[in-house]
Amino acid sequence: MQLLNKSTLSEQLVSVLGASEVKTDQESCVLYSQDVYAKDKPCAIVIKPSCAKKLAQAVSIITQAGYSVVARGGGMSYTGGYVPKEQHSVVVDMSALNKVLEVNTKDMYVTVESGCSWEKLYTTLKEHKLRTPFWGTLSGRFATVGGSLSQNGIFWGSAQHGFAVDSVLSLDVILSDGTTLTTGSAAKKGTQPFARHFGPDLTGLFCNDSATFGIKTKATLRLIPEALHKGSTSISFMEFEHQAELMSEVARQGLASECFGFDPFLQGQRMQRESLGKDIKSLFGVMKAAGGVGKALKAGSKIALAGRDFIESECWSVHFLVEDWTEQGVELKLNKINQLAKDLQGKVVENTIPKVMSANPFGPVNNMVGPKGERWVPIHALVPHSKVQEAYLATEAVFNKHAALIEQYNIGIGYLLATVSSTVFVIEPVFFWPDELNELHKHALEPAHLKRLPGFTANPAASNAMAVIRADLISKYAESGYIHMQLGKSYQFKQVLDAENYQLLTDIKKRFDPNNRLNPGCLGFD
Incomplete structure (x- = not known):
């Protein structure tokens, strides 16, 4: 296919x-x-459509011109x-394309344009005392509904209701010819x-696809009532194995709406990142969320007294949020979790982290x-509960193999x-290394926070070392039989999928x- 001249294509799109x-300026394209x-080749053109019908026309023009089309949501992947x-x-x-198009409180669904952020959707639905079962990622201030359905995502609501894609009913998708x-x-x-289901599940076909089958412009998701009562608990452990077993058992029993844990290092990193000003803002958020003057004062005073040393520095920690229609129901779930923790040698600590996160679900992406x-970059594996310890040991083996590189480049x-x-455990190693920030970091971080950071000069050797470790860990997860969200162009898919399955996807x-014009390279479609 012969490529159209860039300036001619730009004129047609305009x-x-x-x-x-x-936009065709270099700064935007980079x-x-x-x-x-990741940062590779800058695109030729950036478009920011506000109308789905016009986007469909644009996609047809772009693909006929021989160019590829790559959809971008909030940019947080x-x-x-x-x-x-x-x-x-x-x-x-x-x-x-960020409108909330319909909130149908009688039929219990909401329809949004796919560029709508999770924060905007959550705020809109809160007025109706409703929400979607999965209701956003931690980066939901920027992350979009469409991006999360293309990549799949977890966090708010996931421990009870599953992945982002499990809440979707219907999609509008633009194919490469503009249909x-x-x-x-x-x-x-x-x-x-x-x-969702009227014949074969075509909705599922366009989920987890990294927008390589089509570009989602509209999504309809299920609605559920917002729970009347909420609570949380935090547990510390001296070792991974007991913490992981508690998390798995709570998942099996369906006790929590959110469940997340940290190792001592990541916990320490989170505490170092925050400032006194952020503490005060978080405290006000918790007090506001508590409801009622007495409850607000109690919640605020407990956090203030706990300070930042409520978890010992050498401990792992896990945090649970629970929901129910009655305060007694919340209390029963929390008591059950705390008893399970005690049986596994866990220690109940001040629940500052889940309180603050729940009160401020979509904070800055600092x-x-x-x-x-x-x-910073994470890598993850999705495993069944029976494979959690194995996955942890496999991960540690890769780190031991590269111990010299890890030490050399800090x-x-x-x-x-x-x-x-109830079925999936997520183990996500998170890496930090000294190197300069890219343009996206500088664009997304709060200016005041960015200004406070000492920062680093360019350190390609450290980034190259990080790339070696990352690639080795991804290969280890592939050979171990673990799976992933956010496949993108990083995780192995074509290499590990049954040949018959991949052939069917290739035919589709x-x-x-x-002509492979929609996001070439994703899912192995080169």
């Missing part, structure tokens, strides 16, 4: 979208072509999902998007760098742990995108 929605970790593989590419910034496909019950003419401005390593519904890809 004629459809308008000049304000098309910024929108990198994620938190780190597996190369929206980092263009080709220089002749157009990045679609979806953030202007728009609707999935779920809404695919039947004149029918509302109230059900945690995407280390406390001194170090670079690479810090911690763990974030979580559970998803050829039907939807015969």
Whole structure:
């Protein structure tokens, strides 16, 4: 396919979208072509459409011109999902397609444009005392609904309700020729998007796809009532094994809406990052969320008295949030968790962390760098509960193998742990290393926070060492049979999937995108 001249393509896109929605300057093309970790070839053009129909026209124009199309949500991922593989590419910034289109309180669904942030959706639904079952990632101030469905995501609501993709009912998706496909019950003419399953599950086909099958422009998600009562508890452990077993047992019994844990290193990093000003803001958030003057004062005073030393520095910690329709129900769940913890030699500590996080669910994304401005990237594995200890030991073996590199380049390593519904355990090593921040970091961090960071000069040797360790760990997870969210262009997929399954996906890809113009490189579609 012969490539159209860039300036001619730009003119055609301006004629459809308008000049304000098309960017060709180098600064924009560099910024929108990198994620938190990866930076490769800058795209040729960035578009920021505000109309789905016009975006469909633009996609048709771009693919006919021979360029690839890469959809970008909030930009908070780190597996190369929206980092263009080709220089002749157009990045679609979806953030202007951000409307909440319908809140249907009778039929219990909400429809949004896919560039809507989780924070905006949560705030809108809170007025109705409703929410989606999965209700956002920690980066939900920026992270979008469409991005989370393309990459899959976890956090708020995940321990009880599963992954981001488990809450979706229907999608509108633009294919590479500009055709728009609707999935779920809404695919039947004149029918509302109230059900996901009407024949084969086409909705699922466009989830976890890194926008390589199509570009999602609209999503409908289930609604549930917001719980009347909430509570939390925090437990410290001296070792990983007992903490992991508690998390698994709580997941099996369905006691928590959120469950997450830290190792001593990552816990220390989080504490170093924060400031006194942030403490005060967090305290006000907790007091406001407590409801009632007496409860607010009690919640605030407990956190103030606990300070930052409520968990011993050498301990692991795990934090649970629970919900119920009655205070007694919350108390029963918390008592059950605390008793399970005691049986596993855990120690109940002040629940400052879950209180603060629950009261401020979508804070700034300053945690995407280390406390001194170090670079940061996680890698994760999804495993069944029976494989958790094995996965931890396999991870530690990779770190032991690279101990010299880790010491030489001062690479810090911690763990974030979580559970998803009753069946999935997430083990996520998190890396910090000294290197300069990229344009995305400087764009996304709060200016005052960025100014306070000492920062580092360019350190390509440290980043190269980090890349070696990261690649080795990804290979270890692949050979061990573990799976992943956020496949992007980082995790192995084609290499590990059954040949028959991958051939079917290849055939589908050829039907939807015969020239491989939608995000080439993702899912192994080179």
